[in-house]
Every structure is written in C-alpha cells, then in structure tokens.
Amino acid sequence: MRPRPEAKARAFAALAAAFLVFAACPARAAEEADLPALRELFRRPPPAVLPPDPLRESRERLGRHLFFERLLSGTGRMACSTCHDPARFFQDDKPRAVGVFYRTLARRTPSLFDLGEVRPLMRDGRAASLEEQVLMPILDPNEMGQTEERLLAQLGRVSFYREAFAAGFPGEGLSRATLARALAAYLRTLESPRTAFDAWVEGREDALEAKARRGLRLFAGRAGCIACHHGWRLTDDGFHDIGLPSRDLGRGRFDPERPFAFRTPSLRWVGARPPYMHDGSLPDLLAVIAHYDRGGIDRPSRSPLVRPLGLSRAEKEDLLAFLSSLSRPPPDERGGIAE
Template sequence: MAVSEDPRVALGRRLFFDTRLSGDGSLSCASCHEPRKRFSDGRAVAVGRGQGRLKRNTPALLNLEARGPYFWDGRAATLEEQALLPLTDPQEMARDLASLERELAVDPEYAARFQEAFGALGVTRDTLASALAAFERTLVSTGSRYDRYLEGDRSALTAEEVRGLGIFTGKGECTTCHGGPLLTDNGFHNIGVAGDDPGRFEAEPTPRATFKTPSLREVARTAPYFHDGSAATLEDVIEHYARGGEPLAKGARDIHPLHLSASEKRELAAFLRSLDGVEAGLPLTNLSGAEP
C-alpha cells in the first residue's frame, strides 16, 4: 500500500530517513526503527551516538495512534513530543534543534515541502515534530490471522493456536494487560525483570520498575523482548511469566507464577505467532535512502 500523499506525511517520511536529524550526520530515525524489522532494530538495547549502547530496547513504531504516553517510561505525552526527544538526547541523536531548523530552512527542497505542508509556519520544531508524527501514524499493522479469526473465519487459526488463545485469555491471564484491539492496556507494570532501571519513576513519582505495556501485534517479529531486551525469544518470555518473574527483581511485581504445562506453553507461543499482520502505510522495499 502506498504512503498517503498528504504533504505532512510525505515530509515526515523524508525526515524519518534523513541522517541530518542527528548531530554528526550518522543516524536517522530509521537507524533504530528499521522498516524491515517492524520499525525496531532487533538489538537487546538501542545503539546511539558513537555506537554507544543505550539502556533500553527499541520499541516498534507500529499502531501508535492512541497509544500514549510513549517510551518505556511514558515520558512523552504525545507522538509529537516523542518524535523530538531522541533528536535532542545527547546519547541518541544529539541534535541541536535551532541549528536543524536553520539548516532545513535554507535547503530549497525542504523549504518547499514545509511550505506545502504548513504554509506560513515554515520550518519550526513544532512543524518538524508534526510531520514526523504524521508519518508515524501511517505505520499500522493489521489483518493478522487472529483478526480474521475474530471476524468469523474459524479456519484462520490452527487447533493449537485456538488452544493458545484460550490460555491467553484464561489461565495465562495475558489479557489483564494485553487486551483490546492493540493488545495493550497502555499502562505501566512491574513484570519482575531484574535490574536497576527505575522505569516510569524517572518520568513521574510512581512505584519503581514499572514499564509501559507494549502492544503484542507483530510480537513474533520484534524480538528481543522486555525493556532491557533480556528475553531473546517468545519462549523465554513465556517461561519468565510462568515462573512469576526473576527472583532478584526489585519492587512490587504485578505478576505471579502461572504453573503452565509444557504443552500449554507451546500452545501459547503458537497463538502469539498468529498476531503477525500486514503493514500498511509503507512499502518494505527500496528504503535505503531518505526518498524511497
């Protein structure tokens, strides 16, 4: 499916792949949010400026509308705010926005695109954020086999996957946090992952070690898992939940041991793999440059 011709979306798309958005010209948004990896990067934790390792896993940028607040700690209330924070973070893209505004304003093509998209407002940090967010809103995964099953196609899931769905909604208690159309409650929970990361507490005074519930759409294609990327596979995730988290995890956790059998774990993993969908809004080919 072709990207919308809305000028704000087209501008945001170009910006997303442009390495000029980083201070040293080495990184674009797509450096960590790769289209072929469902707009994640496949690493345990993200890599920022100078190939420095960051402390958290890169979230997939899919189905972001109405998913706020954003980031693992929820520090961005809107997509527009989310779009700018990595640009200015000294460990990520380390870009000075004032200099970026000036650079884009004197670029004839960008000046024309901002004029088309925003009129007299031109190039500002607000219009930059608006364009990036407009593009991000087009990145949607839909049409999974699970969706077809819910729509009445009982052949869409195998018998094993149907049993896994029963565990997902029943004994596994997965829908406590992963319910609704996007399979997330958009909340913050302590799921017993070991480490010193304070999570949501960094953004506002809440219990330590709580993190944003990710959507499970495309979950089989967006490994590794958890805020620190410590679970390499879906099977690792299920084992983690089955035992109620890590013994050395800090804070009051929101999960407990599930006592799943080996067959139940296999069935649950099979169901989770049915959540892969079809990405709308962006082709997954010819994405090597700023203007695919």
C-alpha cells in the same frame, strides 16, 4: 494510525469486557473461555477513512522524508530509520538501541506501529504526545546528538525542505514546531498489517489451528495475560512491574508508586520482533513464556497479576502457537493453515 473517534469508546468497552471475563470467571472460565466473546475483545477497528486533505497529505509526505533524513543527527549518519527500520517492524535487532558514537542506550527500540491513540508515549510514559516525543531522540546527546539551531539551519539550506515546509505549513514554514508536527503526521499513518488472528476474529475458523485456539484460552484464562494484554493491540497501555531483574526504574522515575513498571507493549507481530522487554533481555517468545511461568522477582511492586503459573510443556507450546498467530499474515483465501 490515524485518529478514530469511536476508538476510545471501543477501548473502554474492551477494558470493561476484559475485566468481566477475568473477574467473573477465574480459573474455570479460563479453560472454557467463551471464544465468541473473546473475538469481540480483540476486534480490530475498521481502517479510518479520512477525507482527502492535501495539507495533511503533504505533511505526511514531508514527515516520511524527515524520518529517513540523516541531517537529523549531529554526525549526519543516523536517521530515525537507523533504529526504527521499516523492514523490521520499525525496530532493530539489538537488545538495546545504539545511538551516535556507538553509545548503547538504556532501552530497546520499540515498534512504531499503531501509536495514533497511545498516550503517554515511551516505555516509561515520559512523552505526552507524538509531537513532544519526536524531538526527544533528535536532541538527546546520546541518541542522535543534534541541536535545534544546527538542525533548522541545515534543513533551511536544502531547497526541497524549504518548499515542502512552505507547502505543508503555509504561513509558518520550517520551525521546531512544524518539524515535530510533520514527523508526528507521518507516524500516525503507520498501521500494522493484518494477521491470521484478525482473520479468525472476523470469523475464519481455519485461520487459527487448534493449538493456537487452546493457547488463546490460556492467554485469556489461567495464564491471566489478558488482564494487561487486551483490546485490538493487545495492550492496556498501562504501566506494570512484571518482575524482570533489570535495575531500570521505568515509570518509577516519575511516579514513586510504580518502580520497575513499564508500559505494556502491543503484541501485534510480536513473534517477528525479538528480542523482548524494555531491555531486550529475553531472546525469544519461549523465554518470555518461561519468565511469566516462573513469575519473575517477587517484590512489593510486582503486579499481583504476575505470579508463578505452573504451566505444563504442552501449555507453553499452546501459548506459543497463539502468540505466533499474532505474527503471521492471514491464510490465503484458498486454503487454511494445515494443522
């Protein structure tokens, strides 16, 4: 996503509002959660209209080429798009990613939509910026297994790249830094498509069926999901231990106070992107809901916001209907969604 100056301020406003909704009105407010106020919490900022800029556009185009370029891997067989498949919301369907020589990596491939404002990146926050992140998979011996020297030499032999780098980075040309900037420029253009939930937020009552509206009330209320999943991407971009049995320390590798914590993922189009969690251990949304209902492993690092919920079967179905509304396009202008 492209930079939006007002976006940070909005994020903070959303955070404050979420906190109020959550803190001021625990259980009761939950069921009565004020739907108009919730609309504001989840409103998607308008698409940024950037002035035409031939330099930026040529970098974005070059970055797109590089994203699909197999020379980025040591074996010449893998591109970024091998794992981040545009036809699968820039993910794959494997519980954990498979790198060069069919090596299974520790974590599931995340979606690449709407990352423009996200800092730090990676599930454990180990990359400070997109420019820093994009070189990591290329140079990781288990992921794409390429070396900087070989990559720059190989790309430098292709006249298309020599010209595209000269055009996108006048006076600089092809280097480690310009390669990273081109890939990052492309990633900033990836915005998730609108959903039925967006249409409802914007005032189309018929875009959410009654079941999904009940699910939203639960999400914002008794189930407590909104404490971590708020704002237009439905994430606080914070790190939390939600009690999964995985032995992966996550953020704990860098911050001893946060063992087993991972960055809260965006829930945009979540229903279309199974399996779930950093290790792909939960096969579908019902399994995710069952996990939160049980509350996961009770250990000191587990977030106090995750605890057994005691949801009824009907409540689980309502929650599922709400999550599904985040995962389908808006109803067409003629009809709504049949109940």
